[in-house]
Every structure is written in structure tokens, then in C-alpha cells.
Amino acid sequence: MPPALPRATYRLQLTPSFGFDDAAAVVPYLKALGISHVYASPFLKARAGSTHGYDIIDHNVLSPQFGGEGGFTRLCAALAEADIGLILDFVPNHMGVHFADNAWWLDVLEWGAKSSHAAAFDIDWETMPYRRQGGVLLPILGRPYGEALENGEIELRYDADEGSFSAWYYDHRLPIEPTRYGEILRKIVETAGADDEPAGRALLELAARYKGPRNPARSKSPALKQELAAIVGAPAVIERGLCAYRPRPGEPDSVLALHHLLERQHYRVAYWRLAGSEINYRRFFDVNTLAGIRVEDRGTFDAIHRLIARLIADGLLQGLRLDHIDGLRDPHQYFRRLQAITRPGGRRGRRTFYVVVEKILAEDERLPKFAGVAGTTGYEWLNVISRVLLDQRVLAPLDEVWRDVSGERRSFDEILIEAKQRVLRSLLASEFTVLVRLLTRIAVGHYSTRDYSADSLRAAFELFILHFPVYRTYLTASGPSGKDRAIIEEAIDKARRQWFGPGVHVFDFLRDVLTLDLVKPGRAGHSISRVRRFAFKVQQFTGPMMAKSLEDTAFYRYHRVLALNEVGGNPSVNAMTIGQFHERMATRAATFPHGMTATATHDTKRGEDARTRLLALPELAQAWKHAVQEWRSYNAPLIGRSKSRAIPSPAHEYMLYQALLGAWPIETPDLADSDLANSDFVERIQAYAVKAAREGKEQTSWLAPNDNYETGLRDFVQQLLDRARSAEFITSFDAFARRIACIGALKSLVQVALKITMPGVPDFYQGTELWDLSMVDPDNRKPVEFASRAAALNSVGDHPEWRTLADSWTDGRIKLALIRRLLALRRAMPAVFDDGRYHRLDVTGPHHDEVLAFARLGKRDAVIIAVVRFFGRATDDGRRWPRKGAWEGVINVENMAAFKSVLTAGPVMIEPKLTLIDLFDVLPVAVFQARLQS
Secondary structure (H helix, E strand, O other), rough: OOOOOOOEEEEOOOOOOOOOOOOOOOOHHHHHHHHOOOEOHHHHHHHHOOOOOEEEEEEEOOOOHHHHHHHHHHHHEEEHOOOEEEEEOOOOOOOOOOOOOOOOHHHHHHHHHHHHHHHHEOOOOOOOOOOOOEEEEEEEEEOOOOHHHHHHOEEEEEOOOEEEEEEEEEEEEEEOOHHHHOOOOOOOOHHHHOOOOOOOHHHHHHHHOOOOOOOOOOOHHHHHHHHHHHHHHHHHHHHHHHHOOOOOEHHHHHHHHHHHHHHHHOEEEHHHHHHHHHHOOOOOOEEEEEEEEEOHHHHHHHHHHHHHHHHHHHHOOOOOEEOHHHOOOOOOHHHHHHHHHHHHHHHHOOOOOOOEOOOOOOOOOOOOOOOOOOOOOOHHHHHHHHHHOOOOHOOHHHHHHHHHHHHHOOOOOHHHHHHHHHHHHOOOHHHHHHHHHHHHHHHHHOOOOOOOOHHHHHHHHHHHHHHHOOOOOOOOOOOHHHHHHHHHHHHHHHHHHHHOOOOHHHHHHHHHOOOHHHHOOOOOOOOOOHHHHHHHHHHHHHHHHHHHHHHHOHHOOOOOHHHOOOOOOOOOOOOOHHHHHHHHHHHHHOOOOOOOOOOOOOOOEEEEHHHHHHHHHHHHHHHHHHHHHHHHHHHHHHOOEEEEEEOOOHHHHHHHHHHHHHHHOOOOOOHHHHHHOOOOOHHHHHHHHHHHHHHHHHOOOOOOOOOHHHHHHHHHHHOOOOOHHHHHHHHHHHHHHHHHHHHHHHHHHHHHHHHHHHEEEEEOOOOOOOOOOEOOHHHOOOOHHHHHHHHHHHHOOOOOHHHHHHHHHOOOOOHHHHHHHHHHHHOOHHHHHHHOEEOOOOOEEOHHHHHHEEEOOOOOOOEEEEEEOOOOOOOOOOOOOOOOOOOOOOOEOEEEEEEOOOOOOOOEEEEEEEEHHOOOOOOOEEEEEEOOOO
């Protein structure tokens, strides 16, 4: 049986080409590595061909693409045999919509607000402009509606098996409400000239019985369709008559029949570009094909949790990772309900059920105490590790290089504000408009606030959003917590200071709405339901707003040190001191000791070892500065021009050098021309360059791609990596990359050690047990060669020869061996790592700033961890592996004795101190078991 609390989790990305049986096949390898729980990507039924599983279309069916019930049963059997638990990445916030595969969504399109599933989707039915009847906007067309209609791309079809009519736009099904079947049948019979045919008469008789806009009622619809499907000869008549709804050459009015029919449905088919300004259903971020669901509705909650409730009750699931909790209306309510599934009846003695949440926290933000939640998936700890391995002493020159190359003089905060303005007025303009309309209705609903105009409310609300500092607040129906109130008031105050219009008191009104003070006891007049709806919807909006502005825009405009441009991070922050690290760890051990610690996920901006290479840049700051100057000189002839603008821009050129540095292959001693030309490296860098430029939304974007700029980017990369054109650059860059790679590898080993030994549960993204030099998705979601990893694990054994592994460090086996050894330690000492205390250890001596040390304490046992932070001095600027004795100083260890090295076979030491000169022989990590003295 797996432990109740994971010792280590391993993320597997299930796909149609890597399903349940493939996952079962790697279980023995994961057990040998030391993994206690498989952490699987979503495996409920998603859209056919989905490569990620987040576009779920049925929460109560195991993915047929992965092997269905049978494959899942076999995976569970393999996991049970290995005593490995299973954690599911569960998606409670949204479903895949459009096309023809989501039964709930199709029912909503067919029946509108009367659908039995209408409550499941967050649709503003009455906000569609220029339309008498409410409905949902469907931005699915590849061209304007009129053109698509006239070209016959929208087609009315009849399904003879179902007895139903639907309009189709390629693979998109648009059900026709059955109240319109009568008029359709009459027109079809007339057009087909089938009045005297038996099938035609039967169709007319059926149309007569179901006549009128209110018939058939929802309850009569199945009978209507059954009768229609049963009419002999009906399909042939209908097929002849459907031409009445198709455009005919030379007859402009021929499209009106279909147009008028579509106008009477519960949806409006629209050009995809209207999504940014007029969409009226809540989406996952700006993805039109992912619609938010109202899990706050009890019926919806129960419906989407039926299958996982069964899997939990049957003991087949030991944990959940909850995707995008910031999209939920009220996470506190959600987790209280979830506990009824994970801890039915609140029975004592039940094994702990592990729950973590995908949540991005700002620098000084702390996760709220949600019922039954062990912590986050670990983005904040990824960034803590990165920052403590960054050398602040030599960071300033990198600021100088970035500003000199890019010409960028603005602060990152200013860049972020501009990015927010861009997102607010384009990608998320429709969601913002919905909120402004609701805020205006609240204001005009009472005499005391009716004079706040829609324009002033929009302007004030926009300023508030621009200055909102975190992803969201978590107020409940009773109002905000003290922390959330402070966040709201801080943003209001900053917005107020930016206000130059009349009526500054509009901010008092906005604050009172957002905090629910407007409807607290003693204040009557405003609609409680509207105020609550607005305040909760704002919370669901600010998360996507921050994500699209920060992670997917500003991160791609500011390139000081790309290692800091990471999910949950801030590119402009300073390094973290050893003292700050100790404080963060002590707090974590006291609050959320069992949350995940991640260093790579499917959403990180670059591979974990590519990141550590870039963390080494400050340690080669002057060499980097000179190298960049040299490379720009070499590559000046490759820079394209368009209307006097450089392609790539200086900022993008600087970004590309860092991206190349992180991904540069160094497996062979000499980088021959064929090493690049005969690999997919050029295409990978080209794809990254274009994606990064589109995300930055300056020279090009996803909404409006600039073909000229993107072609220029690809050409630049192609020539840059062609030895025939860029021999001097490639030779120079390869030399620098090898220096930085050495330091980066050492930092990677430290990163591994910290992740496994600090408070929290270490999480490993698939494949990262060897060097991970990937870039942002889709590059980091490629298939993993598990067979080669299993062979490598067997080759290193239980007692690695560290010197041999260090001599061939480029193959990554030294990282694999360290992971295995430290996970074995966690398995052997659960009391120390599961609930043990965190204890800082002070280092004194000449190199005290370069070494971080701490202890994990159980009742009688302890584990001491010491790692090196900086390597430039000790590696001759990255030209060779560190020499023994490169660090001098002492780790002061009190109340502990009998120090036994975990990584080497040295003797047990008795002295109450550890000297640095003896600790770091081959590895930049030292780990000791010890006994606590009474």
C-alpha cells in the first residue's frame, strides 16, 4: 500500500500515443527510482485527439483514447503491485465545447436557458447586443458570418437516425431547436414538391401536430424526433428539400432562409475575431473552446464528481491535483464539498487523502487555508530555489547589458501595466465589458449611485484592474478576509491616485461593491444578488487577466535574466538571501509542509536544467557582456529590416541568445556542423522564437500575426545556426555554452537536493531525471524515452561511483543517481521528511555566502543538508568541475552527533561541526544522517 502522504510524485503526460498500458509499463522503473505516487495528467474523456486532456467533454467516462476502463484497471493493478499511489489532475473549472462531442453543450445550444444543463455553464444570456432574443455567442467562423453564409459553409443537415436537424459548420454541430421543426418541414416538403407523396404528407401531418413557437415542449421533443425518424421515405424527401436552405448562384436572397432560421436559435454564429469583444460565456482564459462551468451549482458539482467519487471510494485514487482553482466562483465552498467525497462522513481513522491545488502566488502572498488542501503544486518553491541559487553580488552587470542592448528603460512594473492594458482591450475585452455592464446596473439600481456614468465606472474599474497585484482574492458571501480587504483597498488607492477625472468618489462605490460592504447589514437599497455576482465574477476574471498579462505577455517583453521569467515568479526581483530562504522554509514547515515542490511542469517556460544554466549567468557576467557584444557584431549582417525596424528586434536577439544558451546541446566534445543541421534543433528554436514574439504582442501576435516579422525571425535563426554562414558565431557560442553548462549542471544537482530535502513533496516532471533542456510547450511535452532511462538507472546502481559519473556528467546519469539516492533516504526516514522540523544551520568562514545548510529534525533522528550556491570562482569560470577543497568554512551543528554521510562511504564523524573543505569532493551536495542529543 502506498504511503498516505507522497514521498515523491512523478508527473506522467497521458496522450493517445501514451495511454494507461504505456503508463503501467513504466511503473517498475518509477518504483526503482523511488517514486511513491504517479501524478497523472487528466484522464477523463476529452476531445478526440487531445494531447493534454484539459478539454474534457465528459467527467464521468475514463478516456477511451487512453484505453478506457480496461486500460485503467490494468494501470491500477500495476500501481498496486508496486505500492505506488495515483494522483489525478482533475479539471473542475471548464469543459471542452463547440464541435459535436459535448452532450451538455449541445443541449444548451438546442434549448438555451431552458436546457437542463444551462445551469452548468456560466453564460450571460441577456448580454448579446443587437438581438431581440438572448443567446450565446459562438465565435467559430473562420471568416465573417455573411461570407460564410453566402459561401455555403454553414449547412443545414438532417440526421435520419436521430430524427433531428442541425446546422453544421465543418466539424461544429449547431442543433436546431425542435420548436422550429414544423416550419422547416413545411418548407422542405414545398421545395421538394412532395405534397402528394406519402412521406411528404406524413411530414406535413407531423408539422401540423407540432405547430407553434411553444410546441413541442422540451418533454415532447423526444417523441417528435422518434416519429420523424420513423417516417418511411422521409430522408429522401428531406434531402431534396434542404436546398431551400442553401445559397443559389445569382439569388442573393437564397441565404435568407437559413439566416432567419439561425437568428431564431439560442446562439449566434460569429466570426472568431468577435470573441475578444462580444463573447458572453466565461472561458478558460481566452480559449474559446474551453467554457467555464458553474461548479458552485450543486447539481453541476455532483454531476462532474460522480466518477472520481467512485474511484476514491474503491481505493483507486489516492490524491487529486485541482486544476485552475482561481477559476472557481468560491473555492472555499468547493473544497468543503469536496471533503464529503474524499472524507465521507468525516470518519476518523480514514487514511489521509492528498489534495493539492494549481495556484500561482505572488511574492508576498500566502495560500489561504482551504479545507483538506495540503498546499500548491509548487510554482512558488521553484522560484525560491532559483532565487537562492542566483548570485546577487554580480547581478547588476546583467541589468546593464539588458538595458544597453534593448534600449528598454522602463521598470518591469511599467511593462506589466502596459501589457495589462493590451490584454484588457483585446483578449479579455468581452469579459471586462460584461463586468462593466453589471457594475453599471448595480449603480443605476439605487438613487444614491445612479449618477455614476457607465464611462466613469469603466474607467475607474479599468484602473483598479491595472493595479490589482495578485491573481485573485477569495472573499465569500460573508465578505473578504483582512488580507483580501487590504489587497482590494491597496489597488483602489493606487487607482485613485491615477484618476484625473471628476467624481473621485466613484472609487468608494467600487470598493464597497468589491468588498460586499455595499450590501452588508444596515445598508439597504442595492441588489444583494447583483453585488455578490459582480464581486465573485471579478475574482474569476482577475486570474486570467494576470496570467495573460504577466506570464503570456510581460514575460516575453523583459529579458534581463530569462531564468526568472517563470510561472509564479517576477523577472525583476533580486536574488534571495540565505536568511530569507531559511525564513520561507520555516514558515512552510509550519503551514503547508506537504505541498508539492516542483522544478518543472508542463507549463513552465523552460526546462529545469536550461533554467539553471541561465541562473549561472551572473557568475560569468563580464564574460557574458563581452560575448554578447561579439555575437551581435558577428550577426549584424543577418539582421533583416522592415520599415527601418530590425528583425529580430534587439530585445528579441538578446532573448534568443539566452534561449539558445539554455537549450544548447553539448553531448559531444565538438559541435560539428551536422550536429545542428541534421537535428530538429533549428526548428525547435524557430518555433520558440515565433511563439515568444507572438506572446510579447509587440511586433506580432496570435490575433494578428505579422508574417514578414515571423519569416524574418525564422530566417535569422536558420542562418545563425548554419556553420556556412555563422562559423565564427557558432564556435564562440559553443565555447561559452560549455562553460555555462558546467556551472548550470552543478546548480542543477543542488536544485535536485533542495527539492528532495526541503519541506514539501518533491515532484518530478516526466523525463527530467536526466538533463532537461527543453523550452516552453509544446517543446516540453514531447514523448519520453523511458527505456533509456531505466537502462541508465540500472547502470548507476545503488552505490554510485560519483567521480566516474562526474567525468561523464554530460550524459545526465549523475543527476539520475542523486535523485535515486536522496529518494531512498526519504523512504528510509519518513518521520524526518514527512513532518520533521526545519532547522537553519549557520555557516562561518571565508565562503559562508556560497554555502547553504539546514537540517530536518525528527524526534531522535536528523538529516543535515549542505549545498553550494555559486561556482564561478571554484570552477575557473566554468572551465572545469570544481576542485576538492574549493570552499573554506564551518557549519555549526549543535545538539547532534554521529554524522554519517548519505552519499559517500566515509567514516562516522563525532565532532559537533562540519568543515566545508572536507564536504564537497565531487558533488556540490553533502547530506548526513545524525542523531539528536537530549
